Amino acid sequence: MSEELDRVHRFQRDFNLRKARRTMDVPGGVAVLNDRFPSSHDDNKLIIWAGADPGAVVRAADEALDGLGHRYVHVLDDDLGAALAPAFTAAGYAHSPYLTMVFRGRPRTDVPAADKLALDEMIRVLRANWRETLPGASAEEVETLALRVEDRLLGAATVAFRGVRAPGGEVAARADLYVHDDIAQIESVYTAERHRGNGHARALMRAMLAEAAGASLIFLYTGSDNWARDFYARLGFEPLGRTHGFLRIE
Structure with missing residues (x-):
């Protein structure tokens, strides 16, 4: 494993540990838990980074996430994730690889700054975004998905919410920026459906x-689809590695 990838993995692990309300040791890693948001996969999951018996990890997910409507396991190491995949697939989990990309370009200095979104505005934007993303979700589910951003403030020394506005003033695209120990992560980049195709996400990313x-390392996670990978590549990001997500809905 490269030194850069190891730094990314430690950043991700420590970010989740800092924002967790409870933790539990499990084979090969830790379970991070938050009773405030029981339906949130991101706030109630296993993070695995070391080798362990596949059956033991599957059993640990059942034990640590008992009583919840999901089982979610995030494996940080690519080879380990591939090795665990057969056991999770046999246990009924869906497998989603995620690409880790690191910024290799030179940031532009001639771009307008993104708008700083206060927490209350960010929550309003998230409510609207989740309603269009999950039209069948209940009001309670939408509220959980929006409010969990509050606990992200605990994850890093700097947690900033940024947005780019459409001409009428509405937030067209938004994202999070986490900075800790000279490492920066850009996360949750989203453009509202009615504002897509107008360059808002590109402007936001450049800002x-x-x-x-100033960070020595800037990274992000994205899905494995070609569109997202190509979009970030055009901005100066290059693939660094992969992580693996395993999800089962109970």
């Missing part, structure tokens, strides 16, 4: 890269 330019 956030300029803001994070």
